[in-house]
Amino acid sequence: MRYLIILLCFLYQCFGEGTVPDQVHLSFTGDMTEMAVVWNTFAEASQDVYYKKIGIGASSTAKGSSEAWVYGGITRYRHKATMTGLDYSSEYEYTIASRTFSFKTLSNNPQSYKVCVFGDLGYWHGNSTESIIKHGLAGDFDFIVHLGDIAYDLHTNNGQVGDSYLNVFEPLISKMPYMVIAGNHEDDYQNFTNYQKRFSVPDNGHNDNQFYSFDLGPVHWVGVSTENYGYYYSYGMDPVMTQYDWLKRDLTTANSNRAATPWIFTFQHRPFYCSNVNSAECQSFENRLVRTGWLDMPGLEPLFLQNSVDFGFWGHEHSYERFYPVADRTYWNDPNAYVNPKAPVYLISGSAGCHTPDAWFSDQPWPWSAARNNDYGWSIVTIANRTHVRVEQISIDKNEQTVDDFWVIKDEGYTHSGEMRRASSGTKFPAQKCHFKDVACQRSLKEINEEL
Template sequence: MRGLQALACFLCLWLPWLQCDEPASTGPEQVHLSYPGDPTSMTVTWTTFGQADSVVVFGPDPGAAFTRSARGQAMKFVDGGKLARTMFVHRVTLSGLLPGQRYAYRCGSPTGWSRAYLFQALLNGSDWSPRFAVFGDMGNVNPQSLPRLQRDTEMGLYDVILHVGDFAYDLHTDNARVGDSFLRKIEPVAALVPYMTCPGNHEQKYNFSNYRARFSMPGGTESLWYSWDVGPAHIISFSTEVYFFLEYGQDLVAEQFRWLVKDLQVANTPERRKERPWIITMGHRPMYCSNNDHDDCTQHESVVRQGLDPHRYGLEDLFYKYGVDLELWAHEHSYERLWPLYNYKVYNGSTKAPYTNPGAPVHVITGSAGCQEQLDPFVPEPREWSAVRIEDYGYTRMQIFNQTHLWLEQVSDDQKGKVVDGIWLIKQRPGAKAWQ
């Protein structure tokens, strides 16, 4: 019998097309953190292939043992592929954390535990300077920027990761095994800092079910859109994909748009905007780009920008009306920074300081973290609204220093971590008042 089991394992390892089922392991894997919106809390998510309890043991670092524990729930997830692979996605929210305190934790159950990890609870209030890594379009194959991102994270350079859509290429591929492999690869990053996401076009299979099942973003919309506060910023994550996969229901476009209007109205009340003057959006497909392809952003009447015909639910006018300061995008496998822009017109603050008190939102496209589709070329001549274009593998760093100053820089992995672009975005008047 043992000989037959060994032969079966050998064949499954070397002949993957046999599509052997995994044993029903209760050992936790694919561990990642997310921020539920409360600085005294942190959510831990992981996967097992057999039923098990959902427990996190944790305690202050350094020196303290795992003196506390928290329990959560496991969701049974059945992938939409032909094998209908089953896994269990566990979610546990830790509460009662001390903002700014480092904690050690491990997750699992008595039938199997993860290794120990460390994280730092986010600080409370708006008077601090959160640091981010920002990128999209990172795959299971050729995730070139991931080792450098891991080193950065282990050095404590980031408080939060923003992954602006497109994971694994694709999460559902090979009956969701590619998604498993990708989440294992990012665990050394995502288990240390909150890994905040938005859906991209590569997540659409089976009505975005792999994306919705695997990530645990705040709010009640299964991670498709949500918002949260961090330091002096209000960050909004939304789905551009509702505009393109209408077979899942055109009502989603209207529902998300109504949610965006309400969220932006609340974020623009005088008290809220005074406390958190920065409003930053993250969505996968950009409104503008100068890449040499036929993506939506190359079209004059971009669907994301103008909405569904006839100009319903367009996002450019909405974001302009409510004074969105910075719009983060991906999808194009390159880096492009635009001048302050609205309706194809540049509104620089001044000739010498275009990003000081600009007259329109700033767009940054950062989709070159690395994937099997390689990099995207640009059209030969940049558009008049395009400030910088870089065709290197890399990612963006962002630090919101205070209520008036925000720093952005682009790191080239091709150039061994060299910072190849950087700007100060300075706004002394918050909101749409700055456009006047």
């Protein structure tokens, strides 16, 4: 402890109180010859990033920009810089003020890589934190996708929980991109200020971190906000429609670019489907809005089907659940369902570590639910090549055993839209009862009964 105090005193004397960068983390910009870095200080500081290939060449400078923001009476300074002109398959070091970090770039248009995917991870209940950091530092994946609900909450205790969470993860996320999407816990009653100020994402969406996309090798990755829907009564319809119009254009373009990028993966916080019964979330109005829409508010599932989205990753439910290919409640559960799937394949990985107990499953889960697990854990998604993708679910409760492991395989050039139009239908789920106040459920039920 004494040495720590001496070190802190040294840092403060040398660099001024509050100007030592912390919470340093990387993110993709969409241009794979670049890397964005975001960090925080508690005092005004003009800081640039000096970076160079390790062992080779002169140092380059990435000009940092800074912006003061206030939450809970604490003034923080968000800093961002973009390192450009990076070579592929190279190791770089970068220095901000007194601190030096390093990272590796991926190969040019990598056809194979691994991604750590999880949602719903807290600072105080970070059951998977140690495991994720250990495996990330060991090189078991190349970047991270966090499916929302970050730190529980970024804004708790005047934002100091967010500070602590990002500092705990700094050894890992200063070395590899940390790609995020907002969950319901990111609303801080100031229009997601903590979420928007603490992260950086590719700016091809709306520049508020709520939605964006990027291509990496054979996958077009799309981050989608479900919180535009969940908080429409606070922030209005405009965010929903702005995202919807952008997403329609983005998916249409991606779907016409399959020769170069055969897979389309989406990631978002709230699920379209789930089988949990610990709360009413799987039937709640806000969650159903995301899939089906309401009145003039369009839902997302039709866009996914029209543009043959291959995969969707979700959080929000504090459990793991894998689904058979499913399209508007029609599903295919034959033994080869994951070979040339006739609809998107969805997955909930929201069990990384949260503030609530297990998310119990119904004794009679939906028939399109293929596998369920209530252990704490996280997922590794392996992009093997243009035709093969693997998902493994790692259990923290079972000493990092793999508790689910499956492949999705599709032929070169295959997309499911044409197949769905031709397909005799899969199996439709049986009629159910709705709560008398759940108008969206009743509307869906009416549609289903008319189809049956």
